[in-house]
Amino acid sequence: MKRYALYARYSSEHQNERSIDDQVALCRAEIERRGGTLGEIYADYAISGSHMRSRPRMLQLMDDARDGRFDVVIAEA
Numbered sequence: 316m317k318r319y320a321l322y323a324r325y326s327s328e329h330q331n332e333r334s335i336d337d338q339v340a341l342c343r344a345e346i347e348r349r350g351g352t353l354g355e356i357y358a359d360y361a362i363s364g365s366h367m368r369s370r371p372r373m374l375q376l377m378d379d380a381r382d383g384r385f386d387v388v389i390a391e392a
Contacts, residue, residue: 320385
């Protein structure tokens with residue numbers, strides 16, 4: 316069974332905090348459909364997507380990926 320990490324983000328200009336919940340719900344359903352397990356949820360709130368270095372949870376996700384804490388990252392586009 317694959318271990319999934321979930322990444323969600325919203326931009327303060329185009330979405331609201333509720334969109335994180337929507338993204339998580341969609342991704343959870345997809346993980347379940349694939350028969351995987353969800354580990355960590357990484358979410359950046361009201362942060363621009365233009366630069367990864369400005370997204371602390373994305374940076375943590377990348378560190379955790381290097382450490383092998385999960386097999387797959389899922390995000391809603």
